[in-house]
Amino acid sequence: MSELLKEKFDQGRTIDQVKKEVEHAGGRSAEMWAFGEQAAANADIDFAPFESIDEPINLLILSEEWCPDCTDGLPIVDRIAKETGKFNARVLKRDEHLELADLFLNKGLWRSIPTIIVLDDNFDALGHIAERPDEVTEKRTELRKEMHAEHPEYGGFETRPDELSEDVRAARMAAETALKATTTEWSVPAIATWIADATTGARTS
């Protein structure tokens, strides 16, 4: 396994290279990346947990540029790497490495992205995390429920989008998307803590 993971790691791009490609391609992915990067830059991330890491840790990340959790998460990993010097991250496109994705399924079931594989010095996998922390998912869901309670014109939290008229569906999607964008003040630090929990046991003094 470690030979495979080293080979995959060596094939990977740095996060800076991913950013350049995304920006060059432009479009919606570039907008999402810019938003994620700004959110990561402005958030109050606790870097203290990473001080316990002795030597830089290798992270192999499966990602796709159209994935919102990836354009949120990779800038966070990048900021932590640049502020602490504790990560060497390489990124592979999940859809070009499905056999690797199947070795590191989210909760053993799904090829979620981003998947961050934590590697030791021999490129053996110590563990992996995927998508986002459960607490972020749960808190966002609660906020959506509150929004729907305050705005019944969006059809109700339990109503499925295919049951809505086109106008209501469009208004609801705009409102839910705008709501998600307001959560970065707490979601970015929560994602950073989740990354810290996954990596600080790997090589600490």
Next chain:
Amino acid sequence: MTGKPVPIKITYCAECGYAPQTLELTTALMNTFKSSISSITIIPWHDGAFDVRVGDDLVHAMERDGGFPKTDVVLDAVRAKLAE
């Protein structure tokens, strides 16, 4: 196949890159059932959704069931609805 043609709705997360899975399922439905389907409505949504409704039945919801549906599961749901 007998029975009244069945409407199908596929709600997919447009910004999640789920278009290929949506189109693959749509193609399978069209090729398998031809005019036994009354309509296939494809609804761009967000938040990781991939929901498939056959008539009034929610056959698959990513949030509820996890992942994408197996194509055969959806095809069987259409066959069952046509047999009603």
